[in-house]
């Protein structure tokens with residue numbers, strides 16, 4: 139398939155299988171269609187006024203039961219063996235944890251580094267442990283022909299070995315709410331040298347880029363708190379420019395008076411440090427009136443929480 | 455056939471005045487023919503509601519990002535489109551309309567076994583539909599989960615899922631009760647002499663379908679009830695945060711919804727098996743093979759549900775078994791296709807609109823079936839699942855298949871139902887844009903899917919744009935065909951030329967009564983001595 143890059147060993151296998159089944163199907167379709175048209179013309183009332191009453195033909199019927207059955211079972215077999223390949227990661231594959239949440243992906247590498255783009259090394263196997271913290275998502279890399287659902291409470295694994303440098307799309311394939319179609323990311327296939335420089339480099343070492351993607355990183359130089367919130371998905375629901383999204387904006391939030399729905403009823407509160415903290419740690423305890431109860435519980439460290447709160451406090 | 459042509463002064467079912475007349479005479483009539491017309495009118499109305507939603511969805515895809523409606527509205531639209539088309543059009547489908555109208559007559563009966571239950575089924579249907587409409591306009595906005603209501607999103611979203619799901623729950627009763635009615639009718643009310651193997655193939659298909667409706671629908675009912683309970687009381691069956699399992703939801707949902715696919719397609723296949731012999735003026739090729747393949751489809755079709763879940767995280771062994779069974783279930787469908795084509799062989803083919811639509815069905819259904827096999831192959835499904843490919847595939851099966859068969863059946867039995875004839879030219883003129891537009895729309899979706907475009911996306915990446923535009927233009931062409939088709943049929947209901955009792959020279963029993971049939975169908979119960987497609991006498995006449 140030329141119109142979609144083929145960038146992993148599995149993609150090569152899958153495309154080969156695809157082509158075979160495609161040709162088989164095409165032959166079948168053309169055969170059936172041609173036969174129908176031929177019969178309709180050849181045996182039209184004018185040319186063939188008296189129909190012959192043929193009730194069946196045992197041998198023919200056995201043939202067109204057995205032959206398709208064999209073909210279908212063959213398709214099953216090759217589908218299964220290639221699938222099996224995609225499921226058995228080599229021992230030396232690097233294991234990356236993929237976490238989906240409304241509406242971002244984040245990637246955690248064995249040494250604890252965390253990114254919102256996936257970095258993979260050319261010709262090296264990588265295994266993904268896909269998981270979700272809220273609802274179902276689908277982790278899909280079309281260029282690798284691979285997909286695994288992100289299911290909260292369980293880990294689904296796939297693995298791949300990239301065969302081409304470049305930047306490839308990651309898309310979410312399971313409907314997950316209003317921003318489903320912008321739950322996108324990229325996988326960046328880079329050379330081993332660049333990957334290692336970043337991976338073993340100090341914190342803040344520049345992330346590696348594939349040759350194809352030389353554009354400067356989108357979020358360079360942004361405040362630290364934003365860099366903390368981005369991979370946690372906060373900015374998918376909250377804006378910093380005053381516009382309400384799924385949740386209220388962070389701008390002007392500190393010190394604001396608002397109505398919240400609690401277990402016991404409505405209450406009026408003023409947003410202070412404590413309330414901000416509570417809103418992030420236990421979102422369902424006090425739900426801002428007029429907003430859905432959709433804010434997920436996102437794991438966040440104490441220190442990080444302080445920085446986020448301090449940032450919101452400054453956002454006047 | 456030993457039945458004589460009945461010429462009777464009895465009023466036909468359209469004109470008959472019973473206890474009630476006017477609209478009430480329709481709404482309270484237990485005559486299977488009137489119930490069929492009630493279904494026809496309501497289902498076509500819903501169909502056009504679904505088409506409108508689809509039309510707007512296609513317009514939205516004309517631009518990659520800046521849109522005329524919000525993402526939330528878009529999500530509500532595809533949920534609406536899916537729910538309406540599936541629960542209110544294709545699931546009742548040919549069974550509700552032609553099962554009701556044709557089944558009793560083709561069996562030589564005066565009505566279904568339980569006429570009042572039959573009317574009640576329609577009320578469940580309309581009741582469910584009304585609740586679905588209410589769900590759109592009340593609560594926190596219309597459901598936005600897609601028609602599959604996957605948990606835990608369906609449990610957490612603030613939209614009106616509870617009521618929407620309840621609507622589907624009520625609709626299930628309509629389906630189950632119709633199933634019970636038809637199974638009983640086929641067992642009890644066949645004309646004397648009509649053994650199971652002298653029964654035409656449409657009743658065979660209805661029989662297989664009805665059993666699936668009876669056996670599978672309760673699973674859906676339970677699943678939907680659990681979703682409602684979980685939303686209301688947080689019992690934690692499907693929500694992992696409460697110890698539930700979202701994959702369990704998928705199993706339960708598809709244990710119904712996969713057989714439901716066959717509930718939608720089997721009666722369509724049955725109708726095609728009636729139409730082909732009539733227009734080839736010869737007996738069907740491989741009667742028993744077609745009859746048994748309906749049963750085989752119903753049986754195997756109930757065992758393949760998890761092929762919707764190859765990426766959900768089932769065990770590899772489970773995936774393997776379900777992939778294998780999926781391939782097996784393709785065989786009976788292939789057998790039917792071969793038998794249909796062979797039925798044209800050495801026939802004496804009278805080319806009329808029903809045949810054109812039936813042959814289009816075979817073509818489109820082949821594409822639908824084969825793309826299904828592609829996805830049944832595990833390695834390909836990992837790529838194609840949840841993309842536009844699946845959207846294209848099931849539109850080929852459900853619309854190219856069931857939809858076109860519905861159109862074929864409608865133009866085939868139209869003269870019987872209304873006693874009038876439509877304009878053949880109009881049917882050919884409508885076919886052309888419908889068929890071309892259809893392929894432009896859905897074949898493009900198959901291509902989009904191969905290219906990696908995920909389904910249910912409000913915005914799309916630039917590489918998919920061209921194909922989206924092509925598909926949208928296709929949708930306009932197709933819809934104009936649909937309008938011509940239904941417009942001219944509607945015209946023919948009132949203004950069409952009178953049709954005789956047997957305009958196609960068919961031999962099944964429904965053509966032995968006048969058109970439109972009298973209230974009681976037969977004044978004298980016919981006796982059957984021949985196989986159903988016994989053309990020998992008529993041939994050459």
Ligand SMILES: [Cu+2]
Nearest residue numbers: 275310314321
């Ligand atoms: Cu998602």
